[in-house]
Amino acid sequence: MSIIKIENVRVLDPIKKLDYVQTVYIEKGKLVAATDLVIETIDGQGKWLIPTMVDLCARLREPGQQQHGTLKSEGNAARENGILHLFTPPDSQPIVQDNGALIHGLVEKAMLDGGIHLQVIGAQTQGLNGKQPANMASLKKGGCTAVTNANAPFENDDVVIRTLEYAAGLDMTVVFYAEEHQIAKDGCVHEGFIASRQGLPMIPVLAETVAIAKYLLMIEATGVRAHFGLLSCGASVELIKMAKAKGLPVTADVAMHQLHLTDSLIDGFNSLAHVRPPLRSERDKDLLRQGLKDGVIDAICTHHEPLSSSAKLAPFAETQSGITAFDTYVSFGIQLINEGLFEPLQWVEKVTIAPAQVANMAQRWEKEAGWALVDPELEWTVSKQSIISQGKNTPLIGQTIKGKVVKTFLV
Template identity: 85%
Template sequence: MTIVKIENVRVLDPIRQTDGVQTVYIENGKLVAESAQISETIDGQGLWLMPTMVDLCARMREPGQQQHGTLKSEGKAARENGILHVFTPPDSKPIVQDNGALIHGLVEKAMLDGGIYLQVIGAQTQGLKGNQPANMAGLKKGGCTAVSNANAPFADDDVVIRTLEYAAGLEMTVVFYAEEPQIAKDGCVHEGFVASRQGLPMIPALAETVAIAKYLLMIEATKVRAHFGLLSCGASVELIKQAKAKGLPVTCDVAMHQLHLTDQLIDGFNSLAHVRPPLRSEQDKELLRQGLKDGVIDAITTHHEPLSSSAKMAPFAETLPGFTAFDTFVPFGLQLIHEGLFEPLQWVEKVTVAPAKVANMYDRWLAEAGWVLVNPALEWIITKDSIVSNGKNTPLINQAATGKAVRTFTA
């Protein structure tokens, strides 16, 4: 029996909606009553204690892309940064997320190798080819609660409607990463001044908003529960706001980097700033922030996508998109607090309770969640050595950061 006593720590508890300095006792990741069997005492002066976080979108790169990361490396990175529950899209290579039996093995491996609770989003169509619905009944039996076609296109809208009807009948959530392929085409960056000056192929905001508007009509017709992941445009927030006002069963999230970074970072063909959906304008960033504050956007996700160094070495448009994001999630969140967007407890809610409710796993999260100790004043430099993830692909490399998860307590 190991019981850790933490004295004078600021406990941010979104479950009980409390925020205050106290002395707590933790055993196997749970708060317990005062005990004489103390194994370790920590001085929590100036530190915060919050529940472990839920991430609605992270690519762990296994199976099939272990040159970028593994369940062991990325699980360790998530856990050390206070993230215990991780949802991953169904686009590994090869695609295994259309087979319920194989998914169960992935979940077990993630806990065994990386010490995290992996939640696999099932494939919406067979092999993500967009032609035929996947065996969603089998996926549900394998533990999936949601399906998605990730970034893969559908053959036509009829396929989309049939998959939504199928998912609705099974009471499964459909996750959209909305982008209209006929508008996005071969684009790689936001349609704006910087992209025009550099001659890079562009992805207009319309690629996202047209797709969202179309899918919302289908959601209304089929009554399926839907989630829009990784919003990047201010106009998307308004569409979701209207859908919620109509009572549609819709939720959404935003990647943390979209709340801080803009397309200015692609200047000089900086491939480390290549991500999809792309970094948008300053106006989009501010509208996303407002949508989050107003409650239109339900949760914040990492959109963690670790990549090997070679993946960013080609000409910009030919590099793979993605940021490593587990290690910068807490300092970026604390920056939102410092800039006045949230009170600390409000931010904690957006990365714990809110995503757990979006994922329809609140009770399970309560049972499995641990606690993470955060030093909100710790100053550190984001370097390849300080990043726990195998992926070092971030435009923030060599920049100063404030705040860090310093210890995670779990069962």
């Protein structure tokens, strides 16, 4: 028996929708009845106990890009920060297409090396080439419940429609990271004053909203279940709101950093703020927050993208986009609470049960989830030493923030 006693901890339970302070007992990641067979006692005064989180979009960089991160390094970073279930897009190397053995191998290695439950999103087209539908039947047999073309463009809209019809017939979800490539072109930052002043190629809001509007019409025509990931614009929230009002089977998420950071950070060509979709305006940030609060946006994800230091050393437009996000995820969530956007239990719902429901895995998550002990008042400085992830690429380096997972209890 390895039972841990946590005294006077605030339990935030999104499954039962309960928020209470109590002494609890944990055995193998599950709450159990009070007992004398305790091997460790933890003072939980002022701390929160939350279920381990579900992340709808994280790139772990393995296979193929181990110079940025591995299943071991990023799995450990996720787990230590209270994230146990992760979804990853198929744009690794090699691309995850219809290779069931590769998918099974990745899932097993993620558990063995990193101690996390990895769910691979399959490729929507062969090799993400945007020309021919991937073998979705094989992907589903291999364990994929969703497909996406990630950030790769489609050759034409007919290809999109055929893949949506295919996915609908298999009852698979299609995930869109919406961007109209003919509008975005070679842009890398939000179309705004700072980008104009610095002469950086821009990605206007229309690149996202035009794509969403087009895909929504296709979703309505095909009846496919769809998820819009990584919303970055206030206008996108309005489109998703109208689609839900019409009864379309759509859900959406937003990356945590889009709820806090804006394009002001790119001033001075700060490549650590280079992310795609780009950081938008203050107004976009506020509208994304309101959309999340109103339930138009269903969940928050990390959009974790670890990168080696060399990936951010070129001129801004030539650097690789991405922000390491596991280590600051809970701190940013607590900031939303401290700024009055959510009550603690509401925030917990957005990072646990809500993304699990979006991914149609709520029952599995309830079975496999452990618990994370959070100290909401713990102040810590973001540094290359304090970041657990192999990637240290964040514009928060040097800042002191509040809130952190101090212990994770796994099943």
